[in-house]
Amino acid sequence: MSIFIKYxxxxxxxxxxxxxxWRYNSTSADMAINKGEEEExxxxxxILKKRQRQQRRVNRRADVQPDRAxxxxxxxxxxxxxxxxxxxxxxxVPLPLRQGYVPKGQAxxxxxxxxxxxxxxxxxxxxxxxIKAQCEAIKQFCTEWPKLLNSEEAIENHYPVEIITSDYxxxxxxxxxxxxxxxxxxxxxxxxxxxxHARDKFIRLVGERYDPETDLVTITADRCPIRxxxxxxxxxxxxxCYHESWNFEEWEREKMEEDMEYYNWDKNPSKRSLVNWYLKxxxxxxxxxxxxxxxxxxxxxxxxxxxxxxxxxYMNDGESEGTVEKYGEAVRKLLGLPQKKVVS
Amino acid sequence: MIxxxxxxxxxxxxxxxxxxxxxxxxxxxxxKQIGLFYSVNHDLCKQLFAYGxxxxxxxxxxxxxxxxxxxxxxxxxxxxxCIKASDFNKxxxxxxxxxxxxxGKSLTLAHLLHYAYEEGYxxxxxxxxxxxxxxxxRHKEMSNxxxxxxxxxxxxxxxxxLLHFKTQNQVLLKxxxxxxxxxxxxxxxESTVAGSPLSQLVEHGINRVKYACDVLxxxxxxxxxxxxSKQCKTFVAIDGFNGFFCPLTRLHTPxxxxxxxxxxxxxxxFLELAKNDWSNGVVVVTADQLALPDDHQDSYLPRYLLYxxxxxxxxxxxxxxxxxxxxxxxxxxxxxxxxxxxxxxxPEIETELKFTSACNPYKFMEQCAPL
Amino acid sequence: MSNVTHYLPVxxxxxxxxxxxxxxxxxxxGRPTSFPDxxxxxxxxxxxxxxxxxxxxxxxxxxxxxxxxxxxxxxSVYHDPLVNKVINHxxxxxxxxxxxxxxxxxxxxxxxxxxxxxxxxxxxxxKAKIILDPKxxxxxxxxNSKPLLQLSPIKRGGITxxxxxxxxxxxxxxxxxxxxxxATNEKDRTIHFPEQFARELLDAASNTGKVVKRKQDLxxxxxxxxxxxxxxxx
Numbered sequence: 025m026s027i028f029i030k031y032x033x034x035x036x037x038x039x040x041x042x043x044x045x046w047r048y049n050s051t052s053a054d055m056a057i058n059k060g061e062e063e064e065x066x067x068x069x070x071i072l073k074k075r076q077r078q079q080r081r082v083n084r085r086a087d088v089q090p091d092r093a094x095x096x097x098x099x100x101x102x103x104x105x106x107x108x109x110x111x112x113x114x115x116x117v118p119l120p121l122r123q124g125y126v127p128k129g130q131a132x133x134x135x136x137x138x139x140x141x142x143x144x145x146x147x148x149x150x151x152x153x154x155i156k157a158q159c160e161a162i163k164q165f166c167t168e169w170p171k172l173l174n175s176e177e178a179i180e181n182h183y184p185v186e187i188i189t190s191d192y193x194x195x196x197x198x199x200x201x202x203x204x205x206x207x208x209x210x211x212x213x214x215x216x217x218x219x220x221h222a223r224d225k226f227i228r229l230v231g232e233r234y235d236p237e238t239d240l241v242t243i244t245a246d247r248c249p250i251r252x253x254x255x256x257x258x259x260x261x262x263x264x265c266y267h268e269s270w271n272f273e274e275w276e277r278e279k280m281e282e283d284m285e286y287y288n289w290d291k292n293p294s295k296r297s298l299v300n301w302y303l304k305x306x307x308x309x310x311x312x313x314x315x316x317x318x319x320x321x322x323x324x325x326x327x328x329x330x331x332x333x334x335x336x337x338y339m340n341d342g343e344s345e346g347t348v349e350k351y352g353e354a355v356r357k358l359l360g361l362p363q364k365k366v367v368s
Numbered sequence: 369m370i371x372x373x374x375x376x377x378x379x380x381x382x383x384x385x386x387x388x389x390x391x392x393x394x395x396x397x398x399x400k401q402i403g404l405f406y407s408v409n410h411d412l413c414k415q416l417f418a419y420g421x422x423x424x425x426x427x428x429x430x431x432x433x434x435x436x437x438x439x440x441x442x443x444x445x446x447x448x449x450c451i452k453a454s455d456f457n458k459x460x461x462x463x464x465x466x467x468x469x470x471x472g473k474s475l476t477l478a479h480l481l482h483y484a485y486e487e488g489y490x491x492x493x494x495x496x497x498x499x500x501x502x503x504x505x506r507h508k509e510m511s512n513x514x515x516x517x518x519x520x521x522x523x524x525x526x527x528x529x530l531l532h533f534k535t536q537n538q539v540l541l542k543x544x545x546x547x548x549x550x551x552x553x554x555x556x557x558e559s560t561v562a563g564s565p566l567s568q569l570v571e572h573g574i575n576r577v578k579y580a581c582d583v584l585x586x587x588x589x590x591x592x593x594x595x596x597s598k599q600c601k602t603f604v605a606i607d608g609f610n611g612f613f614c615p616l617t618r619l620h621t622p623x624x625x626x627x628x629x630x631x632x633x634x635x636x637x638f639l640e641l642a643k644n645d646w647s648n649g650v651v652v653v654t655a656d657q658l659a660l661p662d663d664h665q666d667s668y669l670p671r672y673l674l675y676x677x678x679x680x681x682x683x684x685x686x687x688x689x690x691x692x693x694x695x696x697x698x699x700x701x702x703x704x705x706x707x708x709x710x711x712x713x714x715p716e717i718e719t720e721l722k723f724t725s726a727c728n729p730y731k732f733m734e735q736c737a738p739l
Numbered sequence: 740m741s742n743v744t745h746y747l748p749v750x751x752x753x754x755x756x757x758x759x760x761x762x763x764x765x766x767x768x769g770r771p772t773s774f775p776d777x778x779x780x781x782x783x784x785x786x787x788x789x790x791x792x793x794x795x796x797x798x799x800x801x802x803x804x805x806x807x808x809x810x811x812x813x814x815s816v817y818h819d820p821l822v823n824k825v826i827n828h829x830x831x832x833x834x835x836x837x838x839x840x841x842x843x844x845x846x847x848x849x850x851x852x853x854x855x856x857x858x859x860x861x862x863x864x865x866k867a868k869i870i871l872d873p874k875x876x877x878x879x880x881x882x883n884s885k886p887l888l889q890l891s892p893i894k895r896g897g898i899t900x901x902x903x904x905x906x907x908x909x910x911x912x913x914x915x916x917x918x919x920x921x922a923t924n925e926k927d928r929t930i931h932f933p934e935q936f937a938r939e940l941l942d943a944a945s946n947t948g949k950v951v952k953r954k955q956d957l958x959x960x961x962x963x964x965x966x967x968x969x970x971x972x973x
Contacts, residue, residue, distance in 0.1 A: 293680045301644060301684070305458050331684065343669045345689075348466075352687045359461055361450045361686065365399070365442075432851050434858055709854050709871055716816050737850070738843035738873065739817055 093118040103154040110149070112141045117148065145199055184215040187258070189251060206246040207254040209262060213239050216266060224285055225276075226269035287339035289332050295320070298331065298358075327357040387700040387707070389440070394448065394483035397440050403697040405437040405704050408482060416481055419532035420495025423474050425733065433708040439697065441472065443690045444479045450686065451483075451650055456601065459644040462682050464609075465654045466670045467690035470730025473654045476690055477605050480652060484603035489650070490546075491536045492591065492604045494638060497611035498659045500525050501629055504618045512621075515582055519633050520619065526580040526634055530573045530587075541567040546600060549593050552586050554579045566590060581633040588637045595648040602649035604641050608659035612639060613678040639681065653682070692727040701732065711736045774806045781808040784818070811835075819874055821881065828916045844933035846873035849940060870944065880943035884915040884950040888961040893970050902970045903961035915950075922949045 096105070096118045105116065114135040122132040124140040135141060173179055188208040192201035213234065218226055227234050234241050243261050245254040281291060289295055302325045322328040334354035338347045356363055389404040391397060397406075413436045422430070430436045447463060454461050465473045484491055500522055513519040534541065546566040553559040554576070560569055569590070573583030595602045612635050619627040629635045642651055655673040657665045666672070670687050671679050693701060702718050705711035717739070725731040779800065782788055791797045811823050822842070830838035853871050860866045870876050889910065890901040906914075919939055926935040942948025 294683050297644075297680070297683050301459055304645070304647075335683070338671070343667070343671045345669075348669060348671075348687050348689070355684045355686050356450075358684060359458075359686070360453075360455065361461070362453050364446055365449075428851075432854050709857065710850070712872060714816055720815055720817075738846035 091115040102148075102151055103157065106148045108149050109145065112138075112144075112146050112148075114138070114141070143197060145193070145197065180212070180215075184211055185262075186210040187255065189255075205249060205251050205254055206244065207251060207258050209243045209245075209258040211241050211262065213241055218266075218269060221272070222269040226265055227285075229265050229268060287336055289336045289339075294335050295322070295332075298322075298325065298328065302328075325358075327354065330354045331358050387703045388437075393486055394444075394479060395486055397445060397448070399445065401440045402442055402445065403439065403694070403700040405439050405700070407435045407437045410436070412482070412485070415538065416485060416491075416493075416536055417478065418535055419528065420499070421474075421478055421481065421493060425730070426475065429710075429733070433710070437704065438475055438479050438482075439472075439701065440479070441476065441690075441697065443472075443688050444476045447476075447480060447652065447688060448483055454650070456648045459647050460604075460649045460651050462642065462644060462651045462653060462685040463688055464670050464674075464682060464685045465652065465688045465690055466668055466673070468668050468692070468728065469657055470728050471690050471692055472729050473656060473690050474607055477607055477652065477654060481603070481605055484605075484650075485536075488540070488601075489603035490540055490591065490594075490600045492533065492602060492641065493536060494529070494606040495532070496659075497606065497608040497638075500634060501611055501614070501617040501619065501632065502659075508619060510619060510621075513581060513633050515585075516633060518631065519636075520621065520627050520631055521581045521633055523577045523580050526584050527574055527577045529634075530570055530580060530583065533587075534567070534570050534574065540600065541565070541570070546594055548586075548590050552582075554582070560586075566594075581637075584634060584637045588640050591641070592646040596646050598648055600648075604649065604651045606638060606642070606651075606653045608656045609642070609653040610655045610673040610675070610678055611659035613675040614660055614664075642681065653685075693729055693732070694727075698722055698727050698732070701729070705736055711739060713739065774804075778804050778806045781805050781812065783808045783812050783814050785814050817874075821878065822874060824912075825877065825916055828920060841932050841936070844931075845936040845940065846877075848933055848937035849873040849876055852937065852941065873940075876940055876944045880919065880940045880950075881912065881915045883946050884918055884943050884954050885911045886914055886954050886957050887911070888958065889914070890957070890960060890964065891971075893967075895970055895973065900967045900970055901960070901964055902967045903964050904968070904971055915954075918950045918953055919943065922953075925949075 092115055112135075114137075117135065119135070121135045121138075121141065123135075124133040124138060126132045133140075173182065186209070188210065190204060190206065192204055193199065194201065213223070213226070216226070230241055230243075233243055241262075243258050245258045245261070248254045248257060299320050322332055325331075331354045334347075334351045338351045341347055353363060387403075387405055389401045389406050391401060392406050392408070413430075417427075422436070443465065450461070450463070465476060467473050481491060481493060509522070509524040511521045511523060513521045540546070547563050548560065548566060548569060550562050551559060552569070554572070558572075558576070558579075560572060566587075569583060569587060573580045573587070591602055594600050612629050614629055616626050617629055617632070619632070621627060642653065644651075655668075655670045655678075657668050657673065660673065670685075674682065699718065702711060702721070711717070721732060721735055725735050782791065782800070788797075791800065811826075812818070826835070826838045826842050829842055850871065850873050853869055853873075853876070857866055857869050857871060860869060870879065886906060888903045889906040891904050892899045893902045894900075919936075922939050923932060923936045926932070939948060939950060943950045
């Protein structure tokens with residue numbers, strides 16, 4: 025009789041199973057011995073099946089050659105060994121590299137079968153001698169740097185527009201990075217030919233991108249997927265703003281006092297109050313019209329010019345201790361009051 | 369009483385105190401007394417500052433120190449010199465005091481009020497504008513103005529202020545030469561006839577709270593007339609003037625609509641006073657960060673605090689900066705606190721406190737409190 | 740009461756000899772902190788530093804890693820470890836700023852009241868008796884409200900006896916501060932904490948008031964229960 029006991033174990037060899045089956049398919053001579061054994065003691069029911077576990081026999085090649093890296097001479101031409109970008113191959117690289125997560129109490133993992141080293145792009149094809157050779161090859165196509173462009177001012181004079189792009193390298197199999205498409209254009213506003221109205225309009229159009237302290241207009245584009253497209257877009261923006269700012273629209277005539285970007289003292293109520301005050305001191309209380317107010321000659325009023333300058337700088341240059349003090353001085357002179365005494 | 373005379377006795381025989389001055393009349397103060405404290409008479413204090421004028425923390429200090437002592441400082445002297453040098457035939461000159469929080473603007477104003485009182489000015493003093501516009505207890509007594517459409521009245525506040533005005537100018541109002549120039553008809557049975565004294569107008573406002581705001585308008589007009597006709601000289605002092613130019617107040621109508629300062633009647637009256645279309649007077653105003661809500665307190669400079677409207681109204685004004693204590697003033701203040709038993713300890717404390725309080729008067733007072 | 744012996748605190752570290760209160764400042768926290776245990780506590784008082792220079796032990800300390808001082812450890816003239824301890828006990832939910840403000844306002848109130856009393860006092864002898872410094876008032880109040888014995892519940896034969904026994908300095912100080920704060924927190928809703936605290940401190944400093952009464956009650960109870968004292972060693 026034969027008892028089929030089939031065990032399905034992952035990866036197990038069937039050799040052991042067939043051994044087992046063979047045992048139960050024994051000849052009649054063995055069966056007698058077995059039967060005798062069975063009559064004396066019970067079969068041990070092997071629930072955990074610990075005996076089935078055998079050592080996994082790893083098939084290793086017995087004829088593994090030594091690494092090519094061990095046989096490389098030190099004065100070889102590395103450019104011939106690694107001519108182009110290639111995934112890391114440990115046996116071809118004669119360096120004792122160790123890279124990767126360091127488990128506690130152990131050394132960092134070596135270069136053989138190191139997934140980390142294989143994942144990342146390596147630049148073994150761009151060693152300095154190779155690059156030098158490449159540069160020498162390209163040099164015949166290059167011209168010299170112009171001698172007169174030897175200072176920052178010269179460069180700014182002749183090439184005022186700066187295009188800034190960035191290239192990225194990071195731990196990934198691909199060298200493409202979506203951030204590389206961003207293009208920034210920087211130009212100084214003083215290099216553009218704009219009159220006062222055009223300059224004001226340009227600054228309003230460009231908005232936040234203008235920095236008054238450094239006088240730089242910075243335009244950034246990242247809406248297109250390719251760098252060249254973004255470059256074209258940025259150039260287009262600059263040209264469009266420039267030409268638009270020279271245009272004068274009809275609705276710009278409706279610019280009110282609140283929209284003015286600087287303080288024009290003549291058109292402001294400050295002048296009105298000064299003129300009124302002056303007239304009262306002369307005991308003439310007239311009601312002048314708006315035009316007369318703006319046309320009124322301030323130099324008639326003693327210390328009036330100084331007051332005008334002080335108020336304009338107070339409003340235009342922003343408020344600070346210095347401007348307030350100047351304003352105070354001017355007003356005191358106007359109203360005929362003694363100046364502030366400086367107590368040491 | 370016995371203790372006070374005993375203390376005075378001690379003081380007379382003690383060493384020369386370098387932080388006090390015996391000159392108690394502000395018109396006599398000059399640079400020699402910068403940094404020294406002078407004490408104000410108790411009755412005068414009650415008359416001038418009963419309803420406000422001194423900051424609350426300072427009022428508590430006066431109770432502990434049993435006297436009101438104000439330090440003579442450079443901005444006050446500067447203002448007094450300017451007032452003395454100004455020509456009262458020309459339109460009024462406006463002065464704007466500005467400075468950091470706690471640098472002494474309200475106390476300088478108090479000093480000037482004392483000076484104005486001595487010189488016999490008619491005092492128009494608004495102790496703190498935000499009391500009207502931003503102090504809203506559970507129920508604020510507000511009403512819609514009858515004489516002006518869409519305006520809001522604060523009858524009780526204005527009546528209280530009229531009482532304050534009356535107490536401050538008791539002496540001047542008693543002499544009945546200050547007369548009203550035109551008739552005011554309040555209702556069918558009540559009217560104030562032209563030629564009646566100013567005190568009667570004020571009394572009417574206090575008694576009939578309903579008409580208090582209109583009385584205030586009338587009072588402003590009359591004061592201007594009287595000043596122009598040289599019958600009295602006026603000293604207008606407003607603390608926290610920039611509160612009138614805020615975008616919104618904390619008041620709201622019964623329909624829960626927020627009220628703007630321009631819609632309150634008393635704003636209009638006080639702004640009228642601050643204009644320079646009258647003469648024979650002085651207008652001193654402070655621009656204070658604390659009068660505005662917290663989100664507009666970035667800087668203490670006048671143009672930022674007064675907004676565009678305030679600046680245009682007050683231009684041209686004389687800006688006066690009230691700064692922190694100088695070294696001399698700081699030492700004098702520290703020795704005054706030691707004398708009043710407020711500060712004790714070794715002299716190293718002065719250097720420490722100078723550093724931690726940055727010579728700011730209010731912070732110095734705060735930091736001496738638990739020491 | 741006569742059986743009580745005071746134990747002087749045995750200072751392990753002779754460097755921190757400034758006052759008995761400086762022993763409070765050990766800063767050995769049970770939790771792991773940024774600085775390991777072998778770091779020394781900082782010496783931030785000028786007097787202690789001067790002493791180090793005298794003993795020429797500064798060079799030893801200079802070579803050893805030292806923790807940085809905490810925010811409340813200053814070399815200022817007004818530094819008082821007891822005041823800091825009281826502020827810590829007042830603090831809830833880690834709100835140190837609020838706790839410090841409350842205690843400082845309480846000091847201000849004490850000062851104002853005492854100055855008022857000073858001005859109302861008629862003769863110089865009376866004036867000399869009035870303490871104007873709020874810190875001294877605090878020290879005196881705590882000294883007056885520190886108990887000298889404590890009752891521990893010991894169970895013998897099914898009955899829990901309250902047995903009087905010795906009390907350590909630390910526990911005594913803790914109880915004093917705790918009683919003061921409990922008395923303050925029994926205040927009326929409309930009265931502010933600093934005012935009530937000032938009143939309690941002034942009362943305790945003059946040996947009157949709730950806290951001192953509580954301490955005296957405890958002492959009386961200990962006296963009454965002195966028969967059970969031997970239960971501690973059964």
